[in-house]
Amino acid sequence: MTEEDATNIFETGDIFANRELVRVGHVPQLERVVGRDDEVAAIGRALGPATAGGPPETTIVYGKTGTGKSLVTRCVSRRAHDEARKHNVSFQHAYVDCSDYQTAAKASREMATELASNLGAGHDIPRVGIAASDYRDIAWELLAEYDVDSFVVILDEIDKLDDDELLRSLSRARESGKSDSHIGAMCISNKIEFRERLNERIDSSLQDNELVFDPYDAGQLKEILEHRTDAFEDGVLEQGVIPKVAALAAKEHGDARKAIDTLYEAGRLAEKEGTRTVSVEHVDDAVRQAEVNRFEKLVSGTTPHVKYILHALALLTTDNPEQEGFRTHRIYTLYTKLVERDGNDPLSEDRVYRLLKEQSFLGITESNHTGGGQGGGSYLEHRLLRAPEIVIQALDDSAGD
Ligand SMILES: Nc1ncnc2c1ncn2[C@@H]1O[C@H](COP(=O)(O)OP(=O)(O)O)[C@@H](O)[C@H]1O
Ligand SMILES: [Mg+2]
Numbered sequence: 001m002t003e004e005d006a007t008n009i010f011e012t013g014d015i016f017a018n019r020e021l022v023r024v025g026h027v028p029q030l031e032r033v034v035g036r037d038d039e040v041a042a043i044g045r046a047l048g049p050a051t052a053g054g055p056p057e058t059t060i061v062y063g064k065t066g067t068g069k070s071l072v073t074r075c076v077s078r079r080a081h082d083e084a085r086k087h088n089v090s091f092q093h094a095y096v097d098c099s100d101y102q103t104a105a106k107a108s109r110e111m112a113t114e115l116a117s118n119l120g121a122g123h124d125i126p127r128v129g130i131a132a133s134d135y136r137d138i139a140w141e142l143l144a145e146y147d148v149d150s151f152v153v154i155l156d157e158i159d160k161l162d163d164d165e166l167l168r169s170l171s172r173a174r175e176s177g178k179s180d181s182h183i184g185a186m187c188i189s190n191k192i193e194f195r196e197r198l199n200e201r202i203d204s205s206l207q208d209n210e211l212v213f214d215p216y217d218a219g220q221l222k223e224i225l226e227h228r229t230d231a232f233e234d235g236v237l238e239q240g241v242i243p244k245v246a247a248l249a250a251k252e253h254g255d256a257r258k259a260i261d262t263l264y265e266a267g268r269l270a271e272k273e274g275t276r277t278v279s280v281e282h283v284d285d286a287v288r289q290a291e292v293n294r295f296e297k298l299v300s301g302t303t304p305h306v307k308y309i310l311h312a313l314a315l316l317t318t319d320n321p322e323q324e325g326f327r328t329h330r331i332y333t334l335y336t337k338l339v340e341r342d343g344n345d346p347l348s349e350d351r352v353y354r355l356l357k358e359q360s361f362l363g364i365t366e367s368n369h370t371g372g373g374q375g376g377g378s379y380l381e382h383r384l385l386r387a388p389e390i391v392i393q394a395l396d397d398s399a400g401d
Helices: 003-008 035-050 069-086 104-119 130-145 165-172 194-201 216-225 241-251 256-273 280-299 302-320 330-342 349-356 388-399
Strands: 057-063 091-097 148-158 182-189 209-213 365-370 379-384
Touching: 003 241, 035 091, 035 148, 035 182, 035 209, 057 069, 057 194, 069 091, 069 182, 069 209, 069 280, 091 104, 104 130, 104 148, 104 165, 130 165, 148 165, 148 330, 216 241, 216 256, 241 256, 241 280, 241 388, 256 280, 280 302, 280 379, 302 330, 302 349, 302 379, 302 388, 330 349, 330 379, 349 365
Parallel strands: 057 182, 057 209, 091 148, 148 182
Antiparallel strands: 365 379
């Protein structure tokens, strides 16, 4: 490699000006939050008393993934901190994503760690070896040491938490004399079904407010994406790209995360190709690639034989687009060829039949009984529930790993 080539390996192209803006996990400023004014106001009202040194109202937030629950809650909490400071009040919050910290001990530790870091306290919190309640005691000590007036714990994806010890202790910390600070919780769940369980599990004192985030429509998604276009260099996004991404995401239950992700992936594809603009075709490719990746993940845990069977079914589907389904024997014949081509031994036809029926392949295939017609009995036909190109590409990709 020449010296010049060696320098170029880090070349990032001319697509992105600030790719951080379209990365998942990036928490934009409140000014960039689009179309959630009522929700922002509701959380503002719940935290309002805390910014004046009083008790925060506990709020439970429900809604499907990608509807802005985590974003709005975090943004408003951050803003509450600034607002409180204006009133000489110390407001602190700790964000705990329970999908990463599923036990009371882990979540309590994360709460203490977040609090310490937000306070700028160089506190050494033991990694293991102490009980969940000890972690919480560390948090209560920090609240006292730093004279915190109000403390709000955001328990995101709370349905992943394996018990309600933490939530209960948050609601009781003050009355039980463990802390003099006002303590509240913001509970977030993607599962609306969780509401009943949560209502049974926690005190009525925690049920101050309940908020539901509705899915975004295409117009809102478009606006959300337009607020992120400065992630790209000027003039890079071709006309039609944002409406297309928004329309696709609106069809998939209005998920803003998916919309932003698709836009980012389309940009990456353009970057990889070395083109100067992101086109509607890049969006199509990005969606396709995402589907391939999802499928690859789905089959990653299966055996090589299952993959051969799926490959055979995908090839049959490509070659016979007019046909609804395929009989086991036909799939088996092609499966055998594919296995033997690789120098391996095929399973018996009966075993393949059972594999095909079993769990209908994780929702990848569907098996239906079909009347055999004249003289024939009924038999089972199998078909793919995905486009065969996606299946073949995913199987090829996973073979390369
Ligand atoms: N109203 C909005 N304005 C701007 N960006 C948004 C909005 N809603 C969601 N997003 C973005 O979409 C992604 C998913 O939002 P998030 O809050 O994580 O959804 P949820 O927690 O409901 O699953 C994040 O990257 C977030 O920044
Ligand atoms: Mg979330």
